[in-house]
Amino acid sequence: MLLTWDAAAVRAAEEPLLRDGAPLMARAATGLAHHVARLLRGARGAVRGAHAVLLVGGGNNGGDTLHAGALLARRGVRVTALTTVAHPHAEGLAALRTAGGRVLPVPDGDLPAPVRDALDGADVVLDGLLGLGARRGGVRGPGAGLVAPLADLRGRAGAGPLVVAVDLPSGVGVDDGTCAGPVPVADVTVTFGAPQPAHVLPPAAGAVGDLVVVDIGLDLAGPPAVARLEAADVVDLWPVPSASGHKYVRGVVGVVAGSAAYPGAAVLATSGALRAGVGMVRYLGDAPVVAAHPEVVAGPGRVQAWVVGPGVGPDDDVQRSRARDAVARAGSHGEPVVVDAGALDLLPPHVPPHVVLTPHAGELATLLTARGAAVSRADVEASPWEHARRAHEATGATVLLKGPVTVVVGPHGAAYAQADGPPWLATAGAGDVLAGVLGAVLAGRAADVAADPTLPAALAALAALVHGRAAHAANPGGPVTASAVADAVPATVAALLGGTAR
Numbered sequence: 097m098l099l100t101w102d103a104a105a106v107r108a109a110e111e112p113l114l115r116d117g118a119p120l121m122a123r124a125a126t127g128l129a130h131h132v133a134r135l136l137r138g139a140r141g142a143v144r145g146a147h148a149v150l151l152v153g154g155g156n157n158g159g160d161t162l163h164a165g166a167l168l169a170r171r172g173v174r175v176t177a178l179t180t181v182a183h184p185h186a187e188g189l190a191a192l193r194t195a196g197g198r199v200l201p202v203p204d205g206d207l208p209a210p211v212r213d214a215l216d217g218a219d220v221v222l223d224g225l226l227g228l229g230a231r232r233g234g235v236r237g238p239g240a241g242l243v244a245p246l247a248d249l250r251g252r253a254g255a256g257p258l259v260v261a262v263d264l265p266s267g268v269g270v271d272d273g274t275c276a277g278p279v280p281v282a283d284v285t286v287t288f289g290a291p292q293p294a295h296v297l298p299p300a301a302g303a304v305g306d307l308v309v310v311d312i313g314l315d316l317a318g319p320p321a322v323a324r325l326e327a328a329d330v331v332d333l334w335p336v337p338s339a340s341g342h343k344y345v346r347g348v349v350g351v352v353a354g355s356a357a358y359p360g361a362a363v364l365a366t367s368g369a370l371r372a373g374v375g376m377v378r379y380l381g382d383a384p385v386v387a388a389h390p391e392v393v394a395g396p397g398r399v400q401a402w403v404v405g406p407g408v409g410p411d412d413d414v415q416r417s418r419a420r421d422a423v424a425r426a427g428s429h430g431e432p433v434v435v436d437a438g439a440l441d442l443l444p445p446h447v448p449p450h451v452v453l454t455p456h457a458g459e460l461a462t463l464l465t466a467r468g469a470a471v472s473r474a475d476v477e478a479s480p481w482e483h484a485r486r487a488h489e490a491t492g493a494t495v496l497l498k499g500p501v502t503v504v505v506g507p508h509g510a511a512y513a514q515a516d517g518p519p520w521l522a523t524a525g526a527g528d529v530l531a532g533v534l535g536a537v538l539a540g541r542a543a544d545v546a547a548d549p550t551l552p553a554a555l556a557a558l559a560a561l562v563h564g565r566a567a568h569a570a571n572p573g574g575p576v577t578a579s580a581v582a583d584a585v586p587a588t589v590a591a592l593l594g595g596t597a598r
């Protein structure tokens with residue numbers, strides 16, 4: 097599991113070390129220079145003779161970058177620092193000059209020809225404009241004028257420089273992953289001490305590239321902020337049947353989905369649940385689910401978890417009433433419920449955290465707006481984390497917000513950001529499959545969910561991980577249908593479990 101800590105926690109961990117005189121900046125710069133050298137060797141076969149351009153802001157982030165530049169210059173790299181403030185980090189600047197680096201000030205407005213030429217000829221660009229100290233509002237001042245030219249250079253297919261973000265892509269909201277203005281997009285981010293929320297949260301995570309963590313000796317105390325489940329975590333969370341388990345022990349999922357207008361959603365949601373390995377699926381509705389999946393049992397009965405809402409239309413009073421009953425049972429009987437799509441407007445004012453909402457950005461905006469906050473889809477996309485948290489706080493539910501990075505928020509600080517699927521996964525019906533997979537894991541672990549209010553969030557992240565990886569497996573590098581994603585779930589789970597059985 098990848099854990100992140102917020103800016104305050106990282107600063108608090110640095111503080112006692114700095115008081116004792118630990119050379120944190122030297123450690124950071126050494127690690128940074130090491131990774132940049134490795135990248136240069138990989139890209140051009142040698143470190144010596146490469147051209148590195150440093151984008152230097154006014155704080156310690158610029159200081160790390162200048163010191164790393166000095167170390168690279170000593171290894172034969174031609175280094176040009178583009179300084180965007182009158183007084184960049186003094187020691188770093190002196191070190192770079194002593195090592196033979198060149199310094200070019202960047203004025204406000206149009207970039208002078210030497211600055212343009214330096215960028216044009218760079219093998220690697222180190223983005224050291226802003227790190228932990230970035231305040232909301234995006235990069236301001238002369239540094240802002242470097243972001244667009246850098247994006248143009250990266251756009252040159254195969255010919256642009258490598259971009260390495262120092263600690264963080266400059267200007268991102270460290271704790272919430274927002275990008276208030278244009279942000280330099282990195283191929284690799286080298287961070288120091290511990291990852292931070294912006295490294296995993298959208299939209300900032302899209303500018304991070306590969307993440308490298310340099311150990312500078314920080315001892316992070318206190319709870320982490322946002323987590324990201326990795327493949328190795330699946331074995332601890334997935335409901336693997338015991339040798340003696342029968343189908344009711346494994347869990348029964350009740351599905352309320354589909355309508356005359358959207359019968360396919362019911363087929364896809366049940367596919368997701370069946371392929372994830374549930375004991376049984378009971379289906380309530382009129383869609384041709386049993387014809388598609390003869391193993392489904394039609395009609396009511398006991399269930400361990402519900403999936404309600406996929407393909408349920410606004411005028412379908414029968415399905416809506418069933419969905420409402422299932423949500424009510426979550427309160428009275430404790431059965432977990434996945435509330436998706438057409439059931440999201442049926443929530444009572446407050447629900448327990450084993451009610452898991454699975455909106456996309458538009459649905460989350462509608463949900464929050466119905467509760468008195470005027471929120472648009474664009475607002476949610478600009479700050480998915482903040483809005484998922486607001487939805488959790490407003491409803492009490494665990495919230496899984498779908499998107500390129502899927503964000504999950506539950507009680508007691510439970511928080512995940514999963515980026516497992518390819519963009520091909522953004523296809524009609526994919527969300528229905530996810531709802532089914534999530535229903536299956538909630539049913540399989542219903543007893544544990546009753547004992548741990550944070551577990552639904554972990555299981556929601558688990559379902560997103562498996563769903564995303566199934567999309568890769570369904571057709572590596574190419575288009576997928578929602579049905580194909582569902583079909584790839586069993587083999588994806590088997591691979592992630594590594595053939596283990598309990």
Ligand SMILES: NC(=O)C1=CN([C@@H]2O[C@H](COP(=O)(O)OP(=O)(O)OC[C@H]3O[C@@H](n4cnc5c(N)ncnc54)[C@H](OP(=O)(O)O)[C@@H]3O)[C@@H](O)[C@H]2O)[C@@H](O)CC1
Nearest residue numbers: 120121124154155156157226227228229231234235236263
């Ligand atoms: N502590 C340590 O020893 C260690 C710290 N480490 C490193 O230090 C970094 C944190 O350094 P930091 O605290 O100096 O902040 P940093 O990110 O450089 O930015 C501050 C500068 O930016 C400016 N500024 C702010 N917002 C702005 C905006 N929107 N647009 C434009 N400018 C803006 C602000 O100016 P102001 O606006 O306040 O006048 C100020 O000049 C951290 O990320 C890591 O790299 C590592 O070496 C490990 C050891």
Ligand SMILES: Nc1ncnc2c1ncn2[C@@H]1O[C@H](COP(=O)(O)OP(=O)(O)O)[C@@H](O)[C@H]1O
Nearest residue numbers: 498499500517518519521522524525526527528
């Ligand atoms: N750019 C993207 N990259 C990866 N996954 C994406 C991207 N955009 C959307 N997704 C995923 O695709 C799925 C789409 O679900 P949803 O919008 O509910 O579709 P539907 O309602 O048609 O089933 C979600 O799992 C979402 O996380």
Ligand SMILES: [K+]
Nearest residue numbers: 223226262264
């Ligand atoms: K940076």
